[in-house]
Amino acid sequence: MPELPEVETTLRGISPTMENRTISEVVVRNSSLRWPVPEEVQQACGRMVRRCWRRAKYLLIELDPLADGAVGGLLIHLGMSGSLRVCEAADAVRKHDHVDVVLDSGKCIRFNDPRRFGVFLWWNEPVQDHRLLKSLGPEPLSRGFSGDLLRQKSRGRKGAVKNFIMDGKIVVGVGNIYASEALYMAGIHPTRPAGRISAQRYDALAAAIRDVLGRAIMHGGTTLRDFLDSDGNPGYFAQELLVYEREGLPCFQCQAPIRRKVIGQRSSYYCPKCQR
DNA sequence: CTTTACGCCTGACGGC
DNA sequence: TGCCGTCAGGCGTAAA
Numbered sequence: 001m002p003e004l005p006e007v008e009t010t011l012r013g014i015s016p017t018m019e020n021r022t023i024s025e026v027v028v029r030n031s032s033l034r035w036p037v038p039e040e041v042q043q044a045c046g047r048m049v050r051r052c053w054r055r056a057k058y059l060l061i062e063l064d065p066l067a068d069g070a071v072g073g074l075l076i077h078l079g080m081s082g083s084l085r086v087c088e089a090a091d092a093v094r095k096h097d098h099v100d101v102v103l104d105s106g107k108c109i110r111f112n113d114p115r116r117f118g119v120f121l122w123w124n125e126p127v128q129d130h131r132l133l134k135s136l137g138p139e140p141l142s143r144g145f146s147g148d149l150l151r152q153k154s155r156g157r158k159g160a161v162k163n164f165i166m167d168g169k170i171v172v173g174v175g176n177i178y179a180s181e182a183l184y185m186a187g188i189h190p191t192r193p194a195g196r197i198s199a200q201r202y203d204a205l206a207a208a209i210r211d212v213l214g215r216a217i218m219h220g221g222t223t224l225r226d227f228l229d230s231d232g233n234p235g236y237f238a239q240e241l242l243v244y245e246r247e248g249l250p251c252f253q254c255q256a257p258i259r260r261k262v263i264g265q266r267s268s269y270y271c272p273k274c275q276r
Numbered sequence: 277c278t279t280t281a282c283g284c285c286t287g288a289c290g291g292c
Numbered sequence: 293t294g295c296c297g298t299c300a301g302g303c304g305t306a307a308a
Contacts, residue, residue, distance in 0.1 A: 003302090077302080080286095081300095115284085115287085115301085117302065157279095158278085158279085163279085168303075175301085264279090264280080265280085265282085266300095
C-alpha cells in the first residue's frame, strides 16, 4: 500500500531510467483504472522526459515543452496496490500490467495495479492548477510544514486528530500506517479532537511525522502485503513499525497491550497508556 | 465551512 | 477441494 515513502522510493527508482530519454510508445492494455486512461497520454510519444518529480503521492513525468512553450506530461498515482517497475520493453507481460511507457533506450516503465485504484492521466496546464493538486496542503518534508501550521489549521476542528493529519488539505502524504506511528511517537491519542491539542504537542507531532516519513524513505518504504519498488523488491520499514498491526502485543515503552480501533473507517493502532 | 460514509477493486484469509 | 463472506485501504465525491 503505497504511502509517501513508497511513492518517493518509486520515484527514485524510475527517474534515472526516464530523465533525458525520449518516450517512444505508450501502451495501454487496460484503461479502466480509477478513471479511464485518456487517449491524450499518446501525446507523450516522441517527447523527451525533462524531469520526474512528486507532489503528495502523485508522480509527475514532466516532458520538454513543445515549440510553442506548452508544458505537459503524465500524472500517475499508485492508489492502493499499484507499482511501477523498470524492465525491458520485450519482457513478458504479467497479470495486471496495465500500461507501459516505452523509452528510446528500450527500457520500459510498467504500471501494474491489481486493484485498479490507481490513476494514469495526462496534464497540460500549469500542473499546480490541476484539479487533483490544486487544493493540497504542504509537503510534510518541506519547510512549509510545521507544528505551528498544524496548530493554526486545527482551530475549531472537533474531529479526531488522526483524521486531521490524514487530510490532504492539511498536509499531504500521511497515510494510515504513518499516521498511527507518528501519533504514537508524539504520545497523542488518535481520537483526541484536533482543536484540543497544545502548540507544544503539535510541534512534537510535526517532528514525528517528518521523522517517521524520512526514516521510511531511507528503508525503501514499508511492504506489508504488496508494495514493490521499481526493481521489484519490497521495502524494509515494516520491521521498524512501533504500533501498526501490533494489536495485543506489548507497547515497546510500557508493555501495555497495543489496541486497535476503527477511526474514520480505518484501523488505527495506539497504546492506551502512552497516548493521551 | 467541517465531517462522515461510500465505492471503486482484487487477493488473502477464515469458516464450513 | 470449493464457495462465500470479510477485510484491506487512497481518496474523490456526495451527502449530512
